[in-house]
Amino acid sequence: MSLTFNHLSADSFESHLKAGRKRPRVREPVSCWQCRTRKIRCNREAPCKPCQDRGVSSECAYTTSKDKDGQSQPVSRAHSVSRPSKARAAIAGSPPKRSNTITAAASAPAAAALPEVRTQTQTQTQTQTQTQIRTQTQTQTPSPSPSSRELTPETPSAGERRDLIPAPGRNVFQGSSVKTRMMGLSHWMAPYNEMIVVKAMLDRAPEFQASRRSFAELKVLVRACNALPPSELSGPTKGSSLRGLLPDRETCQQWTLQYCRTYGRIYSIVDPAALDLEMDQICAGSLDNPVNIAVHLLVIAIAMQNVESERLNGRRLARYVEDCIHMSPRFQKPSIAVVQVLLLLTVLKSISASDTDKIYDLMAIQGLTIQIVSNMGLHRDPALFPDMSPYHAEVRKRLWACFLRCNLAYCIRSGSQFNLPLSESDCPLPTTANLRYLDPATANGAFDFDFESDDKAEGDVAFTIAATKLAKIIAPVYQVLYSTVPPELGKMQNDLRAAFRTLLSELPPSLSPKSKIEDPIRMLQQSVLMVLMDSFSSVVTMSSTMGTTVGISERSQLLEIWDYTSSVLHKFQNLCQLGGEVGNMAVHLLWTHAGRAALSACSVVRRLRTFDLNRIMPPHPQQSVYIFQRLLVDSLIFLSQLWQSRFHLGPLTAKINLILAVCLKVTASLYSTDYDDAERIRHELLAEGVEAAEKEIADMKLKLQQRQQTVRPADMFQVGQQQYSPFSSPGLSNMGSSWPTKYDMVGHSEVSSDAETPPFQNHDFFAMDFQPDAAFTSMISNFNFPTEGAVLQDSAMTFVGDPAVVSLMNEMNQSVHTKAE
Known part of the structure; x- marks a missing residue:
């Protein structure tokens, strides 16, 4: 017999005496x-x-x-x-x-x-009394010993609360009616929240309304000049379809050699000897695997990013490969070649995101790469897999090292969390062995082009090992910064400095900061390590000052941030002044660190300036703060000139140019005012920022119109119809002469480089709708848009094919003439 409650209703379990909401x-x-x-x-x-x-x-x-x-x-x-x-x-x-x-x-x-307090009307008095007693109790109570603090949970003291930084409170959220985005501590734009004028511009202050509208028009023009035609691939792709995108054998060899001499020395993803051997097989028709062909296409595409006239061709090739990844099942089977394709695509999209403002396009590729790496067990020791050759074991180690570096770089760049469980990885570091001699197929083979010497190859592997060690040091600290548990800032900084000192002592002489280096790529490798150390140290130190009102007692923290940021700006400027491929790669690899350092330095100088407002005596020209301001102005002048020559590469480069122009004007005006009132100084600086923004936007529009008269974007899309010649390209041979140097800090010529630009991650300030006026219509009617179909992802205007552009221009001109009449 079963027990049932058929004779009861729902009201039987309800109380008839309900006195409103139940008290907790x-x-x-x-x-x-x-x-x-x-x-x-x-x-x-x-x-x-x-x-x-x-x-x-x-x-x-x-x-x-x-x-x-x-x-x-x-x-x-x-x-x-x-x-x-x-x-x-x-x-x-x-x-x-x-x-x-x-x-x-x-x-x-x-x-x-x-x-005694008997009545409830004296609640405020009770609260004050309670606070006094708590203060007396904390003052009279002796603090426990250090050993007991480590073993027992305790109430943090006033000094310890200063070392506890709640990570969620330090993140900057940007939201609107259609999107919400979080910029973490490591995002290069995170310091902007501490800047008065730049924050007002990005937060749609009324003073910048005209500048916002004018810049939105400029962004449409820049996107039109750099838009890629839609992909022509449809349906499952085979090796033959990708094979038709490859140029001739000699041109492929030149681009491959170009990659091996530049980005191949930064990321040990592919083996140059294996690439040359596979190219012979592809040309002979014995290798028709689309995965192997995709590796060669991406190598060529990355090499093209150092030549401005070929960079869009390379990105179009990469888009064909990305379409194949999503359509062909061969790219979803775990293998070494698939991991190489995904890592190469990650590197290329990181480069292109610097001027296209599409860093989050990497999310899908990152997710697929993590899944493939996990299925392959790439994070495990190759010795656990039986019957694995020494060549494949070494390749697995290098691929895991590159994957770890690329994933951490993406998280730092986008300001997102790093979720790789490093505790589950036991893959050892790569060795300095030359892959060419480990593979029997390439050990005694004859190749068409000369490889780098064994000493250079060994030095490049040493850089990979050092960069991997640095990533393993930074990753745990980065995870703590983004966790919900408030970290102990003082202890974390001490441990980080000790780990960095140990790593510096273990560096080989070719990468030591004290050694004299003549190889430009080796100088770039050394600077990449040093800049990452200083930049991440500034992020950790800055986490205790962001979002807080820093008093004069925290002056030492601001000076520490200044030391890190000035070091980053100095190294970045030295690399860019080298020009050529090294200067171009320096912008590709280090632009986020340079942008964060510039904004952080501006914030530090502004806060130190507020301390001077409370002084009775005015600041002396020999004081450190005044010297900091002059040094920062010099660095901002160089950065501004650098991005003035690159604003046409994409909407993001134009945004960076605008931000640097405003920062330069405001920083130079910090000590030019004699006012003692902070509010009056704020109004003066806002006026200076508005004037600088309007002037810079007008200059960019004029230069873009002049440039468009001599360069046709349609000429950049002849993929498969022209013979690539990287060494005869004017963009590669003459690139060094167009970079600003320390002897020429005034000229603002059009730089022929294709380096990257920092991401202004789709801020609402730059994604607004606008109504084009007569001046904008007359300007855009003189532009030559791509002849092939080009769809611009913008909320204001959409161009689809050449006929649509013509009809749109006619309608806009007719409307303007009608209003004029």
Whole structure:
């Protein structure tokens, strides 16, 4: 017989006496916080016997879920914050709900020293009294020993609270009615929230309304000049379809050699000897695997990014490969060649995102790469796999090292969390062995082009090993910064400095910062390591000052940030002044660090300037802050000239150029005003920023119109119809002469380079709708758009094919003439 409740209804279980909302339940403490966390028996005294035996009597507290004021006290998982107990509530004058010997014993001594409070109208007095008693208790209570602090959870002191940085509170959220995006601590634009003028411009201040509209028009023009035609691939792709995209054998060889001499020395993804051998097989028709052909296409595409006239051709080839990845099942089977394709595509999209503002296009590729790497067990020791040749074992080690570096670089660049579980990885570091001699197929083979010497190859592998070690040092600290547990900033900084010193002592002489290096690529490798150390150290230090009002006591932290940022700007400027391929690659690889350093330095100088406003005597020209301002102006002049020559490469380069122009004008005007009122200085700086923004946007429009008269974007899309010649291209041979040098800091010529630009990650300020006026219509009618179909992802205008552009221009001209009449 089963038990049923058919004779009952739902009303049988409902109470007929409902007095509104149920009050939250507050349980009386039966154990102190220390005993409850350790799950041991407490004798319910104050202090209890277990706490006395452990020597932490001052930490014995009976906590509740809410304090006297009704505000919740969050308890961290790592550092438990002691909350006011019922004993302290009794001290303040509010008796507990029921008699308790613990609270009575604890409250009796202190309650006798205070006047009785019987009425509820004196709530404010009770709160003030409670605060005074808490202050007296904290002052008279001796602090526990360092050993007991490590073993027991405690209430952080005032000094320790300064070292605890709640990571979620330091993130900057940008939102609108259609999107919400978080910029983490490592995002290059994170310091802008501490800048008055730049923040006003990005947050749609009324003073920048005209500049916003004018810049939105400029962004449409820049996108039109750099738009890629839609892909022509449809349906499943085979090796023959990708084979038709490859140029002739000699041209492929030249581009491959170009890659091996530049980006191949930064990322050890492919083996040059294996590439040359596969190219012979592809040309002979014996190799028709689309995965292997895609590797060669991406190598050519990456090499093209150092030549401005060929960069769009390379990105179009990469888009064909990306379409194949999503359509062909061969690219979804775990293999070494598939991982090489995904890593090469990651490198190329990172480069192109610098001027296209599409860093988040890497999300799909990153997810697929993580899945393939996990299925292959690339993070495990190759010795665990039986019958694996030494060549493939070494290739697996290098691929895992490159994957770790690329994934961490993407997270730092986009300001997102790094979620790779490094504790589960046991893959050792690569060795300095030359892959050419490990593979029997290439050990004794004859090749058409000369490889780099064995010393250079060994030095490049040493750089890969050092960069991987640096990534393993930064990754755990980066995860702590983005966790919900507030980290101990002081201890974390000390550990990070010690790890960096150890890494510097282990560097080979070819990468040591004290050695004299003549190879430009080796100088770039050395600078990549040094810049990443200084840049990440500034992020860690800046995390304690962002979003807070820094007083004069925190001046040392600002000076430390200045040291890191000035070092980054100095190294970046030295690399860019080398010109040529090295200068171009420096912008591709280090632009986020340079952008973050520039904004952070501007924020530091502004805060130090606010300290001078409280001085009785005006700042002397020999003071450090005044010198910082002049040095920063010199660095901003170089960066501004550099991006003025690159603004036409994409909407992002134009945005960076605009930001640098405003920062330069405002920073140069910090000490030009004699006002002592901070609010008056703010209005003056806003006026300076508005003037600089309007002037820079007008200059970019004029230069873009002049450039468009001599360059046709349609000439850049003849993929498969022209013979590539990287060494005869004027963009490669004459690239070094167009970079600004320290001897020519005034000329603003059109630079023939295709380096990257920092991502202004789709801020609402630059994604606004606008109505084109007559001036804009007359300007855009003189532009020559691509003859093939080009779809612009913009909320304002859409160009589809040449006929649509013509019809759109005619309609706009007719509307303008009608209004004029």
